[in-house]
Amino acid sequence: MWFQWKKQLRKTTKRNEQSGQAKDGIDETVESELQRNIETVRNTTGNSVDVVIRRFLLGKEEGIPAALLFVSGIVDEEMIHQFLLESVVQLTIPPSYCREEALVYIEQKIAAAGKMKRIKRWSELFLALMSGEVILLIDGVPEALSVEAKGGEHRAIEEPATQLSIRGPREGFTESLATNVAMVRRRIQNPHLWLEAITIGEVTQTNVSIMYIKGIASDEIVEEVRRRLQRIRIDGILESGYIEQLIEDQTFTTFPTVYHTERPDSVAANLLEGRIAIFVEGTPFVLIAPTVFIQFFQAVEDYYARFDIATALRFLRVLVFFISLVAPSVYIAVTTFHQEMMPTQLVIAIAAQRESVPFPAFVEALMMEVTFEILREAGVRLPRAVGQAVSIVGALVIGQAAVEAGFVSSAMVIVVSITAIASFATPSFAIAISARLIRFLLMVLAALFGFYGILIGIVLMTLHLCSLRSFGVPYMSPLAPLILSNIRDTLVRFPMWALTERPRLINQTNMVRQGNDQRPKPPNQPEKEGDNH
Template identity: 70%
Template sequence: MLFQWGMSRQKKRMDVKQEGPDHSGEASDVPQEPLSAELAVNIDIIRQKTGESNDVVIRRFALGQEWQIKAAIIFVDGLVDEKNVYEFVLTPLLQASFPLALEEKERFQWIEKKLAAVGGVKHISDWRKLFFELFSGATVMLIDGVPFAISASTKGGEYRSIEEPQTQIAVRGPREGFTESLRTNTAMIRRRIRNPNLWLETMQIGAVTQTDVAIMYIKGIANDEIVKEVRARLRRIDIDGVLESGYIEQLIEDQTFTTFPTTYHTERPDIVAANLLEGRVAVFVEGTPFVLVAPALFIQFFQAVEDYYARFDISTALRFLRVLIFFISLVAPAIYIAATTFHQEMIPTQLVIAIAAQREAVPFPGFVEALVMEVTFEILREAGVRLPRAVGQAVSIVGALVIGQAAVEAGFVSSAMVIVVSITAIASFATPSFAIAISARLIRFGLMFLAAMFGFYGIMMGILVMTIHLCSLRSFGVPYMSPLAPFIPTNMGDTLFRLPTWMFRERPRLINQKNIVRQSGDQKPEPPAPSRQEKGGGS
């Protein structure tokens, strides 16, 4: 019966190839039918289902030294550690003396003892489970006369080594970042939080790719309702493939039609560990170094990791600077357009005369001038990102200088506009999070249009609408602007400014509602009490 099923599937595939390509994802169509007791039939079905792929290795052998029980191991080259396969799976089975008088259940127990050095031994009874284990890096063993299979965990292959993060560089702090291996990423968190309450749940998402996705949280600190919501949103996903955490992010976020990110992503283990200690949930995806953290707050995107490694006064000054940088990158071109078009009386006399002299030869209004320069700079920035690193930096720097100077000399734009656009670009680069920086880049064009239409009134109207929109957003049920709106005084110590570490006594209230206390007692550093000799003024 199974042999007929395999042949019919092969015939169906040949028919489909003749008619045209099939994008339905045949890997998800593997039925949950039991395995055959005949080794030859099982191997034929595996070959037919995998299309005779060369990387699917089938090694036939005989159990024990009697050479009577036929068996085979199947693994995918590149997904397993071949040294473990041959040294701990194949060699013990070839060298052992297989007792023929054992029953089927006892045979499995005997084989499990021989594979004890490998670990992760599982019994497989249907085809769907077999192919899942096979393409997850396990070695599958088939025995003639037994309608079951045994899989042993031999996952291996080549992975990128742990390196310094490229997108979130810190002056002070750890130098290791996540990799594309899910187990390596979770292990880096385990090294930082050595607590049995750090729970990990793994699931497979993607009908074709079967990508491993894991959620991690600290039981007793994380809000159970948030954990339940994250789990429910992940299980609702029905898609053929997940290739990066961005797929997951777009399918579980609260609001789609917004430029502001409602899920935080990072490639630094220390940031994930800190967020887990605050009660958040982390989502790991196999094949990407970016880990999602939920829920996310607006103020969170202005916090850098070294804020908590440096003194509080330095961190507070830098955090104020980042907020100012974000505001400059958002409204600087719009303010220039509004001031030069409608509100010249607000500019100092000498400056307005200098700007007027520069713009005398410019044939375009301020809005068109700013729009051309912003679009040109965005093109240069995108070219610098897409080109190879050495070439991209040269193109972005030289291109900006040459085009800016040539545009001023040709009379297309004024020197003041080049200065404004340059300051805006530098400010957008200085924003800690790329996700919030690109949001400002998009909103900037809308504010420029409002400034060209209504002046400063249009800018204020745009900022007001943006603020109302921010206050309406939620991230997994948590208000996006908290603790600013709603205002929570006890959590204001880590927002626009940062209080000393010994004053962080409570976790964020709207994220965590049952385990609020972060540290107990008064831990304020104090100098030692003066000695008796110091009190007496001498010996």
């Protein structure tokens, strides 16, 4: 019964696809009659007001009926009128050229236009039209000429909002794919920086690009990224998060296995290590693959500062991640099962505070954590000027009122506050929200089994992390499996002159990234006069 239903569903889907293709006419070719072509465009686009059809006579003397088609708002209309339309109208076609050859003549003579290509099928014509290109149709010619004239309003390059740095570039990606690619190319001016384009989304037709450095990136990983992108069949891609969820190795995990960033310098650094960048039109976030766990605790300014400062900050980030993960559960375990592990005076102080609290420690912690998550979400969704005030005032008022009313103890407010601040100190939001989810599971285990439950939860989380892969690369590398040569850029950061190799599991062909003997040395001291005697 099940197999019959699945077979019938496949037949229905295939029939719908075939009927949709026939309806849209994507298998048909462009006709030679101009009026019928214009009617086809109007019928297909629903006579949309932003689809501009500019009819004119081609050439000074010939007067051949022609039309320019473009979508207002996504093209450079000034370029269309000044360079394309005027050039075509003033063009003189030799009498020896027939109408079929006029398109070839125009393609050769219009030097001011951008990239051009001839189109014969309606599917290619509508894809080019909706992508911001201009379509030239000539009466009597059964094909069209597509001219690249993308434009329109774009957001200016600004400082990244989610990945701020004290030292480093102040520019971040925008929603324009071409602008984002150009910012990376300005940093890596190498002809081996390759870019591949692919269109994903049956309805949205979103432009997606794969960028990597040929000779540094692994060919197997590049082919795997290409294969996963090409197998995507979906109506629309509105943000890179769609791509991330469709190409990751493991779905049922709270830990991100694809890194995303809005900093061009971060993308350039990952490309130099052999990773692949995935650009998506319409979003400032670029995906990086493959990804390892330790990568989420590294910030871009780690490589702009001295190695000792960067190492100390990395240890601090790992510490605050661990605090945000286990702080409430440790409080629950200590106050419920292991009071003997605290100093006597501290036990007496906490017991005095909890004397008027009617709830056990687990319920107390759960109420405070849920309340703070609500405040955090409200601060994100509200307008920026109001959201910060609501978060701060709400936390202070609710915390103070809850203590005075006897619902929670002062110690619990301190623990929740430290946990929240620690989660904000994590450089990556993707890994911070994973800790926020796992925190509730550890709280339940602590309420049931005390420290033993916390230990069991951490062991299970570690085993889960070791089982993850990112495009075939172990998620915990180079810690598990242990690769001593790559430890220099993990929890610690060795001096820049000591980072001689790229990550071994990501790249196994071009490992060396700097020359030997790069350690800085003081200049040779001049010999004193008495040294020769």
